[in-house]
Amino acid sequence: MPVSPIAPLSQMMAEYSDPSQCPVRNVLDQLGDKWSVLIISALAHRPYRFGELKREISDISQRMLTQTLRDLQADGLIERTVFPTTPPSVEYKLSPMGHSFLVPLSAMVDWAFEHFPAIREARQEFARAA
Amino acid sequence: MPVSPIAPLSQMMAEYSDPSQCPVRNVLDQLGDKWSVLIISALAHRPYRFGELKREISDISQRMLTQTLRDLQADGLIERTVFPTTPPSVEYKLSPMGHSFLVPLSAMVDWAFEHFPAIREARQEFARAA
DNA sequence: CTAGGTTGTCTCTTTTTGAGACTACGTGTA
DNA sequence: TACACGTAGTCTCAAAAAGAGACAACCTAG
Helix, strand or coil, rough: CCCCCCCHHHHHHHHHCHHHHHHHHHHHHHCHHHHHHHHHHHHHEEEEEEHHHHHHCCCCCCCCCHHHHHHHCCCEEEEEEECCCCCCEEEEEEEEHHHHHHHHHHHHHHHHHHHHHHHHHHHHHHHCCC | CCCCCCCCHHHHHHHHHHHHHHHHHHHHHCCCHHHHHHHHHHHCCCEEEHHHHHHHCCCHHHHHHHHHHHHHCCCCCEEEEEEECCCCCEEEEEEHHHHHHHHHHHHHHHHHHHHHHHHHHHHHCCCCCH
């Protein structure tokens, strides 16, 4: 039962022969990143400060957290607010566009959750065959 | 208007403190990869042979194509069939599970396409501010 | 006056990716 | 006969990206 084929993307592959111009690749290269997904997921419930995020996503390096947050901010998915306390604290939260991204993202997450057992099984099967 | 929060994932972040055990990260680290997305998108319309894929996704290296195909096969998303012609040709096509992945994937693609203008604008704005 | 918490940056090492030559086989062409 | 071509890959080396951890600069609490 083939699902409705990814019409937009197939057009796009033909249309944007220069990969750097393709909207989908442009966007998903950034947002498909594993840290982006985790950060956006965390910010889905509530705003976080830098250090909170670092603790929540325990295995991210400070370097990648800084960098990914800045990229997401540049793309307009999150908003960064500095509070002039001492020490200054910085709050990150989803923008409206960031919120809208939760729709496709949660579809992905649901799929992953649902099919993880099958995938793990396939991996074991594949390892046996090799 | 906050969209229904990514309930599964937030549970998961708490539940699977060991990142390598988290189903979502496990799955999306592989499938969120840019080459995986492109390959799956290509295979969405029809089966492809190795060389065809390489031509279609013109900027992928043979090395990454080989590797990504093998990983997708290991995860059970694509099926690999060798035809004993001379020279032998190999056909790759989506498995049923691979097909089911098109649903969340196309949601992502649609979102990317829709919001690309806003993102590009945000990037320019951000660059100006910096 | 020292220790700790804040948001980052800088440097070094390791991992991942890209580029491109090479394999081995058969076919068509000169 | 010999030479290039197309098939699906592998192998090696260079370049890019990511991870680890020290450091900055500031204020507060003890």
